[in-house]
Amino acid sequence: MSDTTLASAAERRKLVRAGLGRRHLTERLFRGFGILAIVLALGFVGILFTDVLRKGIPAFMQSNVHLAVTYDPELLKIDPAPEQAAGQSDADFRAARLAWERKVAMLNWNNVIEAALRKAAPEGFEIDARQILTITETDARHRVRERFAADPSLLGQTIEIDLLASANTDNWVKGNIDRNLGDAQQQLSAPARALIDIFEENGTITQGFAWSLFTNVDSRSAPASAGLLGALMGTFWMMLIVIVLAVPLGVGSAIYLEEFAPKSRITDIIEVNINNLAAVPSIVFGLLGAAVFINWFRLPLSAPLAGGLVLTLMTLPTIIIATRAALKGVSPALRQAALGMGASKTQMVFHHVLPVTFPSILTATIIGVAQAMGETAPLLLIGMNAFVAAVPATPIDQATALPVQIFLWQGNENRNFFEPRTSAAIMVLLAFMITLNAIAIFLRSRLEKRA
Amino acid sequence: MDLLANKTKPPVTKPLNAPLDPLDMLEPNIRLTARDVTVHYGAKQALHGISIDIPDRAVTAFIGPSGCGKSTFLRCINRMNDTIEGAKVGGRIELDGQDIYAPDLDVVELRARVGMVFQKPNPFPKSIYDNVAYGPRIHGLARSKADLDEIVVSSLRKAGLFEEVKDRLNEPGTGLSGGQQQRLCIARAIAVGPEVILMDEPCSALDPIATAIIEELIDELRTNYTIVIVTHSMQQAARVSQKTAFFHLGNLIEQGDTEEIFTNPVNKQTQDYIMGRIG
């Protein structure tokens, strides 16, 4: 037998050994790249979260101004509130009451607040009316007035009340503004800044949890009072619509395609279509919503109804694909057992196959809803970025959504105040999403254990 | 015959603490020695203290029912078990007196010396030429393109495949028939110039004709290589091997000359297996 191997065993071994150093170096380098990639990826997660937390956490605390407000009849010249006389129609009484409330609103409540602020300030502190009023938020006069409108007997009395400090005051107290900047660059006048420092010392200005973040609606004129309530309700309505529509539609469609549809060209096309739909950019769904729901069906602009429908269509492919995968995973043995017992196909699917896939469908639904909850772009196109200062009572009222609120806040000019507040809103959004995902994971493990 | 001429004389293996095997005295030319080899997959023990000597230039067959540990032991010999997460190997295996599980031993170098052919033909998704050339390339065995060409051609020749594929060396290896793919894999293993070739049920995925061709090939290769073959076919073991070892439930039950084992097994279990009473 002729041996054509060029190198002998020993020579070969020498050759192999000669290359080893270089090859192991390459190996270590490659491995190093892998670790570097993971460190980078994890680093991004870490940086993003610490950045949001670092910026957002302070915004959950807010400066309050604790004042003793006197409803001084000298300052407030107002008749007593009307009462409904016997025989007076509802409409007439409401008109009278509205007229009175209008009069109340016309009073100069700033005088009341100014008086209260001056009372809290040291004797003889020199500051003009405009400057001293910059310390409290501009909504303070509404708070004080609302108290009075609700209880007209307060006239002549003094009550203790916590008012929100203005955004600029909050910035000053928290040190979000460089204290060394000159007067020209400061939002607050020098006397106001000095008074705020005094207030902070004598306990008039305190820090408290920013409940207003959750109990107030958005506000432009009174930034410190801007809250998320309206956005949360808008998101709630949209998610309700998504769950009510997308789940039955998605699951039904998946059942049909996986279990009933004849394998034909048409089902093939539907399958390709759904896979593509899942990868269509979300903004295209926004265009669809603008053209079809808003322009064609004339659904109300900026309403959670249109937003919910758009998000439903967007979520649908996710749910269909996940449900189909779950149905595919059910063992043929179970199907055959059911059919063998004389169950019809429908009975097999609804009595046997569907219950087994329930955990997967539930998880897919929750993940789909979480995705929809964070979606912003399509909502911009159906007018949900309008400024809405009301809580939507129904899905056809004007509203905004949590991610859109984040978008609106990040664009606010008062950056020093709104950057933390936006981060806080992001924390709220992320908290929702993490909770949803945690629920999904928890339910899945629980249900799968039982099954 | 330069393989023989240049080979460093294998150091005479003094079995460590084990009693001398009768095989040793008949056959001084032992390449591989295993003593008390155990394998755990997680908490499960797959091999219980295997001790065996494998002679040079002969075919040693491992037989036994499926799940008996014969493949597991084979994979210990070139440390393929390293690639399985949770696998732990104990005991000692020596190649030419060198502990292959020694911490300073380079697995890459070991595998260059101990090649392997797998149960299912697994050509890389590359051309036939590149499949065979892959080993020499990574190990830097060829000094020039001409060298490489020669290694590829001679390897394909030795694997008995050259005539069938010489016109389509640049076509993908996955396009060949099952038997040809397996011979391609053998050629690929040979091209590195291993001293030992491990074959893990190389014919189980092949039809009888392809099997017969591979068996002839194994018989030819025997003259130049130490071959260890795992098979579940006793006929195959009887046809191609000179030594046979019978495994059962992770234990090495009996080993010896193939003829001896098949005609006159000592152990009751071996008898039962040979007679077809253990699946």
Next chain:
Amino acid sequence: MNTFIVAGLLLVLLALAYQFGWSKSRALATTNGTRVHSRSQYHGALVALWTLVPAVLFLAIWAFFSPGVTHWYTVSQLPTEVLQGLDQIGLNQQLQRIRDLASGYGVTGDVQPFEQAAGENLARFQLLSFLIMIAAAAGLGVLGLWFAQRRINPRLRARNEVERAISWALIACSAVAIFTTLGIVASLVSEAFRFFTYINPLDFFFGTVWAPKFSSTGSGDAGQYGLLPLLTGTLMISAIAMLVAVPIGLMTAIYLNQYAHRSVRKVVKPIIEILAGIPTIVYGFFALVTVGPFLRDFGASIGLSISATSALTAGLVMGVMIIPFISSLSDDILNQVPTSLRDGAYGLGATQSETIRNVLLPAALPGIVGAFLLAVSRAIGETMIVVLAAGNAPILRGNPLEPVSTITVSIVNQLTGDTDFTGPQSLVAFALGLTLFIMTLCLNIVALYIVRRFREQYE
């Protein structure tokens, strides 16, 4: 209030019908002694379907038409001379007054005699029409019930009929996805077509200047709508994103799939997947307030002028967003490569990285290419990050350190808050959307096809 009455009525009908069908079929089974084809529940369900479907259909049609009819009736109650004296706003106020009178809430001010009369008539009309609606719905329901229960006999294949109804409902569900696609295509194409009646398609697709003019009157110069500045911005940002995401995502997948210990994988994989779940608006904000300023300062420190909002900022952050997408897809693909190939390379003495680079990756290449294409399509369609961090400067230029604009940004800019679609200013959003849709669709189809073929290859 009325809604509750109707819903209650429907529920009562439903329960009645089900009970009726159920008990009748029960009676059949017990008295007759013959074999009944379907079980009683199916008879009940079938009767309920027959009862409910006509009633609900009727109510839907009623709900669609009744506001119009009521409006028309109220208007008809107004004297002609009053009607002539009112503009649209005045008419609405007048109608509201009449409605308030009809509901008994009352109005402020003096009530005109004609208002009083109209209010009373309207109240009567509303009551009458409500009664008619209830009666008709209930009548239809009872009719359906009567028809359905008459059909009950032992041989009625009630189960088959119910199941057919279910399968039609399921088909209707599947149709939604189709109609969504059709809706997208139809709305994009028709509105884009309208846009092209204003602007020459050639000027759009090959124009190098993007300068739409906002004119409140809708007349005059509409401005220039050249796609190229937006397209280059989109592609530049996508390219930067892929440059970040591909190496990191792929190496992450490789390391986790091939090197990492199971326990490491179990912790790291979900953490990286968190990146995929973060809403894009969060990335946008992060890019705008953190990454952008950092890059600007970093650039300044090495003497490079980098804008805080630029293609680089948006691209980098978008790349981070895409990392988990690429890594999880690549991980799936690598899992599909048979272990026998890996063993083959190890058996020849290849090192782990040689095995990965020379055998695994080439084998997985088609699948990975598919994943990349999907990622590109995602980068092209991404909106919020670029809206916030790309700088919105639709100028044709090649410097990634300067602000750019993209297709998606321009869609948002052109359409936000404006939905009357009268001029090219807003219609262009649909032409842009169509371009985007076609680009991503092509990428998706090719990618999904490649991935599918790849899966079949190793199945």
